[in-house]
Amino acid sequence: xxxxxxxxxxxxxxxxxxxxxxxxxxxxxxxxxxxxxxxxxxxxxxxxxxxxxxxxxxxxxxxxxxxxxxxxxxxxxxxxxxxxxxxxxxxxxxxxxxxxxxxxxxxxxxxxxxxxxxxxxxxxxxxxxxxxxxxxxxxxxxxxxxxxxxxxxxxxx
Numbered sequence: 619x620x621x622x623x624x625x626x627x628x629x630x631x632x633x634x635x636x637x638x639x640x641x642x643x644x645x646x647x648x649x650x651x652x653x654x655x656x657x658x659x660x661x662x663x664x665x666x667x668x669x670x671x672x673x674x675x676x677x678x679x680x681x682x683x684x685x686x687x688x689x690x691x692x693x694x695x696x697x698x699x700x701x702x703x704x705x706x707x708x709x710x711x712x713x714x715x716x717x718x719x720x721x722x723x724x725x726x727x728x729x730x731x732x733x734x735x736x737x738x739x740x741x742x743x744x745x746x747x748x749x750x751x752x753x754x755x756x757x758x759x760x761x762x763x764x765x766x767x768x769x770x771x772x773x774x775x
Contacts, residue, residue, distance in 0.1 A: 619712075622705045629698045636705055643682040646698065654682040656691025715757055722752045 627633045630649065634641040646652050684702075692699040723732045736754040738747055749755050 619705060619708055622701050622708070626698060626701045626705065629696075629701070636702065637709075639684045640681070642684045642702060646684065646692065646696075647682045650696060650698065652692050652695055652699075654688075656688045658695065711758070718752050719757075 623636060626636060630645045634645050636642065643654075647654050686703065686706075689699040689703050693703065719734055722736075723734050725731075726733045734752065734754070736749045737751045738749050740747055742748055
């Protein structure tokens with residue numbers, strides 16, 4: 619993630635918060651002048667105002683979307699949207715899968731290693747087995763991290 623952040627800062631020309639949609643939209647749409655809809659031929663007037671932010675005078679300020687759909691459209695115009703998508707994907711995997719699993723691990727002295735033991739429910743109305751604390755059925759089989767021009771990392775959880 620640090621390598622992606624550094625590359626994003628190089629492309630933008632300065633550090634900014636990758637978690638802040640306002641900072642990301644400022645860099646993409648104001649500084650880099652990418653089209654806010656992702657379509658280079660679409661007029662900018664099609665965007666309206668949102669209630670997300672208010673200016674100091676109480677007026678609504680214009681906020682551009684930095685959703686996955688818009689970034690997917692923009693990645694053919696500039697390399698920064700692709701880096702943002704990859705950074706968000708990795709960040710999401712860490713916060714939703716890796717960090718919760720690290721909290722649940724316990725040391726097994728007989729095996730001389732850390733293990734994760736989930737709780738199972740067999741008494742479901744459909745007859746399926748469900749797991750919780752942590753939900754080990756929700757872990758992706760493999761997770762590929764592609765970093766163009768740097769290297770590839772494979773995580774098997």
